[in-house]
Amino acid sequence: MARASGVFIVAVAALAGCTEWVAPRPGLTEQDQALLSSMVLRGMPVDPRNEYLDDAAVAEFGQQLFFDRGLSRVVLPDAGPMDGGLTDGGIDPLDAGYVLTDTGYPLATQGVACVHCHVPAAGFSDDRTARNVSLGLRWTARNSPTVLNVAFYEWWGWDGRADTLWGQSVHAYDSPATMGGDPLRLARALAARYSDRYRALFGELLPDLDDARFEPPRAPDAEAELRRIYDRSMKAWAAYMSRLNSFDSPFDRFAQGDDHALGEGARRGLTLFFGKAGCVQCHRGPMFTDNQFHSVGLGQTGLNVPSVDKGRSSGLDLLKKLPTAFRRVADVPAPTESDVGRFRTKSLRNVSLTGPYMHAGQLETLKDVVWFYNRGGDRDGLGTPSVFMEPLGLTESEQSDLVLFLESLTGQPPDARWSCDNSRETVEGMERRFGAPCAVIP
Ligand code: HEC
Ligand code: HEC
Known part of the structure; x- marks a missing residue:
């Protein structure tokens, strides 16, 4: 002192x-x-606009929805192939609950759940695909990020397509590449699978969804009812994910005064991260992000990766499409030329669990990432790389120290009760990949 x-x-x-x-x-x-x-991370995230955030029963309902493959659109074998559906990419489609057509297209005949691309045993990212992007109803355009500590963000998606966690849930459920959902589909699935649960939580009966009012053209009261069900479900998903917190990494313990929490190499890596390597210019604060968008110059390479990705520019377009009730920002600005090719500074917490790295999984290991930054990044993406992207001149051993530091950002896993499958039915044979049924958790 x-x-x-x-x-x-x-x-x-x-x-x-x-x-x-x-x-x-x-x-x-x-x-x-x-x-x-x-940079120490503590406590529960706060979000005054999600009235269900503190409600553990609603969070458990969100957990059921997270593990349930019965809420998505289902591609039937006779529905024709998906675009870009070649199985090459390291995925074992049968293991992941798909069937293969004669031409080698994987079809999600049992539906797709959030958990398929956010697998608890893989730090809530996707380990089904060996590299790059994820497989839902189609190949996604980007790499599945972790949902650990996700409630501490300010922007969601690689491109900031949402500015609330429940707004991101809308994108996650509605996207034609993930689950192909919509309000009517969700309400129908809930009525069929969770009507008692829904009534117990929200005190209202789900309407009779066979009622002609819910068929287009819908009556105004039916629209309002569908919106209410949708809003509650998105907030339930958010309440669930807000409990997937992973604190108390060796880094946090070191920062709070435990000198022995980091080894010598990781400590040298910390000094580099703050100094010579300049990572902290962008990866700062408790989530290791400045909550801004930058280009690091990555090209669109890899299996099933689209050749063009406009990054923040398309994120703003998607944000604007969200209903205002799901947004923080009321007036979404139109994208400008400088938004093209920028991506959100990614949180680095638990990064050792969630490879491959970058928005399209372009880099396989943390060693590859450090090597990438050491050469000053690339000039292969759209837009202009950040001025911080200059060669760093790190020696081999300095690069290894930086990797050791990144590995020290792995926290304790969230409580096991939030990682097990409490959904209505666990598909037999899938438990190994997507989490044991909650009942058998000791
Ligand atoms: C087919 C794979 C797939 C499925 C299914 C899926 N996601 Fe994702 N998820 C992704 C991808 C890919 C992204 C990155 C989106 C982007 O920026 O393009 C993502 C992003 C997210 C994010 C933002 C994370 C961040 O770093 O900002 C959250 C939160 C999320 N998903 C939650 C969910 C929820 C809830 C569900 C179920 C309703 C779900 N996801 C279903 C692949 C999937
Ligand atoms: C100019 C700001 C900036 C600087 C400086 C910077 N980063 Fe990043 N970082 C980003 C952005 C933006 C992304 C996402 C890029 C993308 O996917 O296109 C990212 C992604 C990453 C990822 C991938 C995370 C994941 O989950 O896929 C890692 C790891 C990483 N950075 C580590 C570092 C390290 C180590 C340094 C220092 C050597 C560093 N960054 C310097 C902005 C920066």
């Missing part, structure tokens, strides 16, 4: 948003120490 100057205490307090004092460490500058204190 004696070494602390008044100026330093103010700086820590301003950055960390609190006045907690952590003793300075030998080998860390005051500035690095202040940065470090500002």
Whole structure:
């Protein structure tokens, strides 16, 4: 304490948003120490606009929806092939619950659930595909990110297509590549599968969805009812994901004063991350993100990866399409030329669990990522790479230290009760991949 100057205490307090004092460490500058204190992740996320966030019963309902493949559109074998549906890409479609047509197209005959692309055993990202992108009803355009700690973000999607977590749930459910959902489909599935549960939670009977009012052209009251069901379900998904928190990584313990939590290599990596490697220019704060969009110059390479991705530019278009009730920003600005090719600075928490990396899984390992930054990134994407993308001149051993540091960002897994399958029916044979039924969790 004696070494602390008044100026330093103010700086820590301003950055960390609190006045907690952590003793300075030998080998860390005051500035690095202040940065470090500002990056500890604690507590539950807050979201005053989701009235169900604190309701554990609604979160459990969200968990059921997360594991349930009965809510999606189902591609029947006679419906013709999906676009871009070649199985090559390392996926074992049969293992993942698909059937193959004669021509080798995988068809999701049993439907698709959130859990297929956000697998608990893979840090809630997708380990079914060896590289690149995910398979839902079709190949997705991008790599499946983790949903661990996802409630702490400000923007969702690689392109910031949502600015609330339940708005992102709309994109996740509605996209033709993921589950192909819509309000009527969801309401029908809930009425058939969860009507008692829904009534117990929300105190209202699901309407009789065979009622002609729900067929187009729909009566105004039917529209309002569908919207209410939809809104509650999206918030239930968000309440569930808000419990998938992973704290207490070696990094967090080090930042809170445990000198032994990081090995020598990871500590050197930390100094590089803050200094010579410049990662903290963009990966800062408790989620290791500045919540901004940048180009690092990646090309659109890899199996099933679309040749063009406009990044933030298309994210703004998608954000604007969300109904205002699902948004934080009321007036979404039109994309400008400078938004083209930018992507959200990704959180780095739990990054060792969630390869491959980058928006289209272009880089396979963390070593590849560090090598990529060390060469100053690429110039192969749309738009202009950030001014921070310059060669770093890191030695081989400095690069290894940086990887060790990234590996120290892996937290404790969330409570097992949130990682098991409590949905209406577990498809036999799928438990190994997507999580055991909750009843058999010890
Ligand atoms: C077919 C695979 C697939 C399915 C099924 C799927 N997702 Fe995703 N998810 C993705 C991909 C790919 C992205 C990245 C979207 C983008 O930026 O293009 C994503 C992004 C997300 C994000 C934002 C994460 C971040 O880093 O911003 C959340 C939250 C999410 N999904 C939740 C869900 C929920 C809830 C469901 C079920 C309703 C679901 N997902 C179903 C593939 C999938
Ligand atoms: C100019 C801002 C910027 C700088 C500097 C920067 N990053 Fe990034 N980082 C990003 C953006 C943006 C993405 C997403 C890029 C994409 O997918 O196109 C990203 C993605 C990543 C990913 C992939 C995460 C995932 O889940 O796929 C890792 C790992 C990473 N950065 C580590 C680092 C390291 C280590 C450094 C320092 C050597 C660094 N970054 C420097 C902006 C930056």
